[in-house]
Amino acid sequence: MLLRCSREFSDASGTRRAGSRIAARALLLLFLGMIAGILCRPTGVRAQTAGKSSSGETAPVGNTETGKKLYVNYGCYECHGRAAHGGTGPRLGPDALPFAIFLQYVRHPGGTMPPYTAKVASDQDLADIYAFLKSLPEPPRSKDLPLLKP
Amino acid sequence: MKKSKKASADRRQFLKKATVGAAALVASPLAGRAAAAAQAQRFAESRNATAPSVPASKIVEAAVSSSVDILTVERPGSDFMVDVIKSLGFEYMCANPGNTFRSLHESLINYGGNQSPEFITCCHEESAVAMAHGYAKIEGKPLLACVHGTVGLQHAAMAVYDAYCDRAPLMLMLGNFSDAAARFGMVDWVHSAQDPAATIRDFVKWDDQPVSLTHFAESLVRAYKIAMTPPTLPVAVVADHELQERPVPDGEPLAVPRLSLDSPPAGDPAAVAEAARLLVAAENPLLVVDRVARTPAGLAQMIELAETLQAAVIDRNNRMNFPTRHGLNQTEAARSAISSADVIVGLELTDFWSTVHSVRGQIYHQIEPATKPGAKLISITANDLYMKDNYQELQRYQPVDLAIAGDAEATLPSLIEEVKRRVTDDRRRLFQDRGSKLARAHDDAMAAAREAAASGWDASPVSTARLSMELWAQIKDEDWSLVSPCLFVSRWPLRLWNFDKHYQYIGGEGGYGVGYGAPASIGAALANRKHGRLTVSIQNDGDMMFAPGVLWTAAHHRIPILIVMHNNRAYHQELMQVQIMASQHNRGITRARIGSLLEDPAIDYSKLAQSMGVHGEGPISDPKDLGPAIRRAIEVVKRGEPALVDVLTQPR
Numbered sequence: 133m134l135l136r137c138s139r140e141f142s143d144a145s146g147t148r149r150a151g152s153r154i155a156a157r158a159l160l161l162l163f164l165g166m167i168a169g170i171l172c173r174p175t176g177v178r179a180q181t182a183g184k185s186s187s188g189e190t191a192p193v194g195n196t197e198t199g200k201k202l203y204v205n206y207g208c209y210e211c212h213g214r215a216a217h218g219g220t221g222p223r224l225g226p227d228a229l230p231f232a233i234f235l236q237y238v239r240h241p242g243g244t245m246p247p248y249t250a251k252v253a254s255d256q257d258l259a260d261i262y263a264f265l266k267s268l269p270e271p272p273r274s275k276d277l278p279l280l281k282p
Numbered sequence: 283m284k285k286s287k288k289a290s291a292d293r294r295q296f297l298k299k300a301t302v303g304a305a306a307l308v309a310s311p312l313a314g315r316a317a318a319a320a321q322a323q324r325f326a327e328s329r330n331a332t333a334p335s336v337p338a339s340k341i342v343e344a345a346v347s348s349s350v351d352i353l354t355v356e357r358p359g360s361d362f363m364v365d366v367i368k369s370l371g372f373e374y375m376c377a378n379p380g381n382t383f384r385s386l387h388e389s390l391i392n393y394g395g396n397q398s399p400e401f402i403t404c405c406h407e408e409s410a411v412a413m414a415h416g417y418a419k420i421e422g423k424p425l426l427a428c429v430h431g432t433v434g435l436q437h438a439a440m441a442v443y444d445a446y447c448d449r450a451p452l453m454l455m456l457g458n459f460s461d462a463a464a465r466f467g468m469v470d471w472v473h474s475a476q477d478p479a480a481t482i483r484d485f486v487k488w489d490d491q492p493v494s495l496t497h498f499a500e501s502l503v504r505a506y507k508i509a510m511t512p513p514t515l516p517v518a519v520v521a522d523h524e525l526q527e528r529p530v531p532d533g534e535p536l537a538v539p540r541l542s543l544d545s546p547p548a549g550d551p552a553a554v555a556e557a558a559r560l561l562v563a564a565e566n567p568l569l570v571v572d573r574v575a576r577t578p579a580g581l582a583q584m585i586e587l588a589e590t591l592q593a594a595v596i597d598r599n600n601r602m603n604f605p606t607r608h609g610l611n612q613t614e615a616a617r618s619a620i621s622s623a624d625v626i627v628g629l630e631l632t633d634f635w636s637t638v639h640s641v642r643g644q645i646y647h648q649i650e651p652a653t654k655p656g657a658k659l660i661s662i663t664a665n666d667l668y669m670k671d672n673y674q675e676l677q678r679y680q681p682v683d684l685a686i687a688g689d690a691e692a693t694l695p696s697l698i699e700e701v702k703r704r705v706t707d708d709r710r711r712l713f714q715d716r717g718s719k720l721a722r723a724h725d726d727a728m729a730a731a732r733e734a735a736a737s738g739w740d741a742s743p744v745s746t747a748r749l750s751m752e753l754w755a756q757i758k759d760e761d762w763s764l765v766s767p768c769l770f771v772s773r774w775p776l777r778l779w780n781f782d783k784h785y786q787y788i789g790g791e792g793g794y795g796v797g798y799g800a801p802a803s804i805g806a807a808l809a810n811r812k813h814g815r816l817t818v819s820i821q822n823d824g825d826m827m828f829a830p831g832v833l834w835t836a837a838h839h840r841i842p843i844l845i846v847m848h849n850n851r852a853y854h855q856e857l858m859q860v861q862i863m864a865s866q867h868n869r870g871i872t873r874a875r876i877g878s879l880l881e882d883p884a885i886d887y888s889k890l891a892q893s894m895g896v897h898g899e900g901p902i903s904d905p906k907d908l909g910p911a912i913r914r915a916i917e918v919v920k921r922g923e924p925a926l927v928d929v930l931t932q933p934r
Contacts, residue, residue: 205872207861210854210933217738217745219772219934220858244643246865253871272739274732279751280778282732 192256194263203261206253211245216265221245225265234262359495360389360526362536366499367426369538370506372399372453374417374808376410377428378437379403382457382473385526386428399426402808402839404801405831407434411441412798413805413832415450416765419601419788420809422577424451424509431458431478431520439482440795445516446485447675448600448792449573449630449665451509452516453502454482459523460491470523479518484672487515495525495536503539511544512664512689514576548696549662549688557660557684558700560625562709564658566716567593568612568623570637571603571690573630578784580691581605584629587698590705592717594619598631599768600789605782607728609721614731614777618723620652627660628682629690634661635678645866662697664689675793731777743930744905746848749820750774752908753846756916757818765806766799766819767791770855771848772934775820785815796853797828800845804836804924807843816919817843821926823880823887824853830890836924837895844919845926846912847887849901850933853878891926900928 203209203216211221218224228234235258238248248258274280363386367375379387390401404410407429414425429438435456445452459465459474475481479489488508492498498521505517530536548554561567569588575581584604588595594612596619597604604611612619620626620637628634638659642648653659659682666687669676686693705713735747750771758780767790768776781787788806791798803819810817826847836843857878864874884901891898897918899911908929915925 207864207871207874210858210861213738213741213745213932213934214743215738215741215745215932217741217932218734219746219932223734223737242642244862246862247644248865248871249868251868252865271737274729274736277736277739279748279755280732280735282728 192259194259196263196267199260199264225268228265231262355529357530360385361393362495364389364394366502366538372426374402375399375426376402376413378407380430382430406829407437408441409801409829409832411438412801414452415445416802416805417809418450420806424453426453428455430473431456432473435481442482442516443485444791444793444795444798449513451514454518456520458520461524464524486518489518491520503541512546546689546692549686549693553686554696555700562704564625566623567625569627570596570631571629572598573600574690575601575603576691581784583694592713602784602787607780609724614727615723625658630663633677634680658683660684662686662690742903745932746771747774748905754779756912760816762816763810764818765803796825799825801832807841819845820848821845823849833896834894842919842922843924847928848931850931851880854933887928897925901930903930
């Protein structure tokens with residue numbers, strides 16, 4: 133989902149900005165690096181928080197309810213929708229990328245997404261948000277919705 | 283007998299006195315003038331003792347003219363102004379009433395019979411001008427809007443700027459007391475300017491300040507002609523107060539000049555031929571359209587050009603330029619179409635630079651070309667024929683390989699002909715393969731859009747995709763017209779509805795000035811009314827709050843329109859901008875919504891509408907309630923009245 137974070141975004145001046153090419157390249161390199169890290173990690177790490185945090189230590193376990201509150205308080209819903217279903221930014225859940233990639237992207241986003249450093253959103257905060265995203269139900273398929281039939 | 287003699291004598295005395303009195307009344311202007319002149323002369327002589335530079339005769343003239351007692355004017359100049367206005371075929375004049383054009387107002391409703399034009403009462407001058415803006419995009423011709431030259435124009439200025447940026451023709455009349463001697467009291471003075479149009483001169487194409495009725499007639503007709511010559515733009519003419527109110531001078535030969543519109547300027551034939559050569563030879567030609575379809579003919583010609591070439595089309599949607607479900611429409615796969623194109627033609631494309639560049643919008647922009655190396659760029663636009671320098675609506679300069687200065691719609695017929703002349707059987711076979719691939723890409727993009735729309739389908743607040751599709755289900759079998767911009771609802775209507783008629787979409791603000799949406803949609807609905815179309819608007823809440831009185835105008839003038847609120851309870855665009863700043867400044871990310879929310883209390887748009895005589899329902903937060911509410915509202919609209927459904931929505 134984060135690969136689609138580079139969707140066009142319109143700012144207050146109305147100018148469309150597409151950072152897709154730059155963001156996609158950065159994310160692909162990051163993803164490949166993280167995959168290598170994931171394959172080499174020790175066994176026993178919880179599935180919700182795969183990979184390492186930005187501090188290099190094992191990622192904290194996330195709390196879904198806390199994550200739901202933080203998702204709103206930190207303004208994630210403004211671009212990604214209150215149900216994380218997408219809007220100006222792409223859909224985020226439930227099939228989010230591995231946590232390590234999620235974390236890294238939030239810290240160093242491509243496109244027009246603003247950065248959330250550890251100072252304003254800790255690794256634990258992001259783990260909680262990630263847990264909330266993973267807890268979301270699968271969206272329906274368009275073929276099952278009469279109003280969306282071609 | 284005695285009594286009758288006395289009565290007769292009394293009666294003779296009465297008549298004698300009455301005769302003397304009547305004679306005195308008849309003689310009083312002259313007698314009064316003489317007495318006033320004598321008094322003024324004595325005053326002037328005493329003043330002249332201290333101010334010898336002012337001739338006494340000048341002071342006497344001023345005093346005498348103020349004592350003349352004329353109470354009625356049988357043929358005011360404003361009657362002739364109405365004659366000129368009627369000659370130009372205006373259906374309506376939108377205005378908030380003002381004393382600087384009170385005579386014109388009266389002439390319009392009495393002498394002119396309040397028909398062609400009909401006076402449309404607006405509660406704000408911005409609404410009056412924005413209504414004219416929306417109207418012009420449906421009808422392809424201007425509406426008349428009248429404002430005070432000072433305070434009214436200041437109110438209206440943003441709407442004029444939006445129309446200017448949006449290349450919409452608009453006729454503005456400015457009431458003004460040009461003659462200081464004619465101003466009576468403080469109000470006339472503060473409502474007057476030496477140069478009323480100065481406020482907006484940077485964003486109108488032409489303006490004039492006529493000093494006689496003949497001058498007024500020629501100026502108004504000339505202004506119409508200039509407004510309608512591409513690039514079509516707002517124009518302004520001052521209607522001087524004295525010209526309006528003074529009688530038409532005896533013997534003045536007044537005539538209404540005939541309007542002679544310019545044929546729109548088309549591109550140079552040699553340049554058009556070269557563009558055709560490049561397009562036919564291209565492997566992946568791309569047509570990027572923005573405001574090309576000024577009229578329905580432009581839409582038809584765009585289809586013909588694209589189909590002849592089997593070329594990809596990206597629509598920037600500032601007009602209804604290309605059918606949304608046409609297989610060649612690659613708007614939803616724009617990135618891929620741009621990066622693979624070897625020839626790109628921008629037709630009335632305002633922002634060519636952003637089309638061919640990718641920008642990573644962080645603190646320091648990172649810019650990369652979005653095109654492949656060697657791609658040829660061609661521009662066809664009337665904007666190259668006319669530009670100003672202060673306001674920066676022309677966007678960043680983009681070098682191109684072939685710049686054709688001319689109206690794109692007017693140039694299309696010759697471009698199509700040149701393309702057809704060059705297409706061989708071999709090229710035609712290649713085009714067909716290309717067209718098939720593009721159609722598959724279009725279908726894939728549509729399928730992806732439908733899947734994306736399914737996300738958050740049952741969410742509360744209602745997703746903008748759900749809102750758009752619930753609305754589509756109710757209107758798709760009607761003769762509908764969507765008159766609101768789609769950007770803030772993530773463009774769902776443009777991504778999923780079937781747009782194939784010119785009046786079905788009119789683009790947006792032009793200058794992105796918030797406050798355009800409500801009045802422009804009602805102005806467009808006014809134009810659609812006589813065509814029997816179902817006018818629909820998805821109305822942003824923040825935009826509505828700029829001048830909600832336009833709802834009353836819709837009710838009062840029986841303008842049928844279905845307004846569905848996109849009520850996300852915030853000035854959300856700005857909210858996101860402040861969020862970006864908080865994140866970039868590394869602080870306060872939980873406080874970023876301060877100053878941008880429209881909560882506490884939440885505004886009840888249903889009650890707001892009802893307070894102004896508009897059917898109102900809501901707020902609706904359960905998407906299952908949407909369909910029935912919209913159906914009820916459509917029944918009201920079909921009876922010829924406006925209706926509003928308030929919907930609590932997701933942010934985007």
